[in-house]
Amino acid sequence: EVQLVQSGAEVKKPGATVKISCKVSGYTFTDYYMHWVQQAPGKGLEWMGLVDPEDGETIYAEKFQGRVTITADTSTDTAYMELSSLRSEDTAVYYCATVLVPAAQMNWFDPWGQGTLVTVSS
Amino acid sequence: QSALTQPASVSGSPGQSITISCTGTSSDVGGYNYVSWYQQHPGKAPKLMIYEVSNRPSGVSNRFSGSKSGNTASLTISGLQAEDEADYYCSSYTSSSHVVFGGGTKLTVL
Numbered sequence: 001e002v003q004l005v006q007s008g009a010e011v012k013k014p015g016a017t018v019k020i021s022c023k024v025s026g027y028t029f030t031d032y033y034m035h036w037v038q039q040a041p042g043k044g045l046e047w048m049g050l051v052d053p054e055d056g057e058t059i060y061a062e063k064f065q066g067r068v069t070i071t072a073d074t075s076t077d078t079a080y081m082e083l084s085s086l087r088s089e090d091t092a093v094y095y096c097a098t099v100l101v102p103a104a105q106m107n108w109f110d111p112w113g114q115g116t117l118v119t120v121s122s
Numbered sequence: 123q124s125a126l127t128q129p130a131s132v133s134g135s136p137g138q139s140i141t142i143s144c145t146g147t148s149s150d151v152g153g154y155n156y157v158s159w160y161q162q163h164p165g166k167a168p169k170l171m172i173y174e175v176s177n178r179p180s181g182v183s184n185r186f187s188g189s190k191s192g193n194t195a196s197l198t199i200s201g202l203q204a205e206d207e208a209d210y211y212c213s214s215y216t217s218s219s220h221v222v223f224g225g226g227t228k229l230t231v232l
Contacts, residue, residue, distance in 0.1 A: 035221070044125070044226040045160070045168065045211050061220060062123065095167060106215045108158035110170035110179065 002026035004096050004113035011119045012086050019082040020116045022096030029072070030054040032098045033105045034079040036070055039115075040092040048094075050106075051079060086120045093117050126151065126212055126224035133230040139200040142227045144212030145193060150222055152193035156215035159188055159197045162226075163208045171210075172197060199229070207231040 007021040022034065036048040049060035053072035060068055069082040079096055094116050097109035127145040134140040144151065144159075151157055155175045160168035170179055172188035175195060185200045195214075199206055212224040 037223075045213070045223040046125075047213070047221040047223060059219060104174075106219065106221060107156040108170055108173040108213070109160075109168070110173075112167040112169075115167055 002100065002111055004098065004111055006094075006096060006113040006116045009117040009119070011121065014087055014120060014122055016086050016120075017082060017084040018086060018118050019080055020094055020096075020118070022079045022081075022113050024077050024079070024098075027100055029077040030074055031102065032100055034070070034072060035097045035109060036068075036079075036081045037095045037097060037109070038064075038090075038092045039095065040089070043092075048081065053079065083118075086118075088120050091118065091120045123150075123216060123218065123220055123222050126214060126222055128210075128212060128224040128227045130225070131228045131230065133232055134199075134202045135232045136202050136204065138202050139198060140202060140229065142197045142199075142210055142212075142229070144195040144197070144214075144224045146195075146214055146222070147193055149217040150214040151190065151195050151212075153217055154215050155190070157188070157190060157195040158213050159186075159195075160211045160213070161206075161208045162211065168211065202231055204231050 003025045005023050030053045033050045035050040038046045051070040051072045071080045096113040157175045159172040162168045175190045176188045187198045210227045
């Protein structure tokens, strides 16, 4: 069974850095990109970027460029999303998601992780 | 990259059909057949309902269908059921090798 299991909720102060993990099982981690998606409370989905676990190459959305770092640890089949210089607007649920079709790495997202709530508050 | 444009809300009675639109540009929706649709219930992760404009994943009801004309994609739900009440999001691949989502549509089943 394919699973994406994310780390637990975090509470951070403004200006801090958060690092969220997404551990996969049930498929070959290095074969498929891992994407990250942000959802602020009561708001829509926003694509943050992706990592190719095979070589570590990344693509980031302009909104998060410079503050986000997405990495992949192939020894533990875990992807990470690190967001720095946190502000209140970063309070959101963060999802990891992939697509298990080689030719469709950017075309849709399925499956998804369960989501991780990050709260930024002083 | 601006978000794709979706209506904020739509509603329908059980048994009726509704359509949710998703408007982009020739650099995203209009330029590629890589539009997907997601259903999200409160507190849950999004669920893929349609991929590549009109394809349904295994297990998704055939009451859900997708289409595209020019820069606008559409999700149609026929035979509305109470369980269809949720938020719906479209997404598209873009010419800058990114992904963009729509702002989301809240579906209310009256």
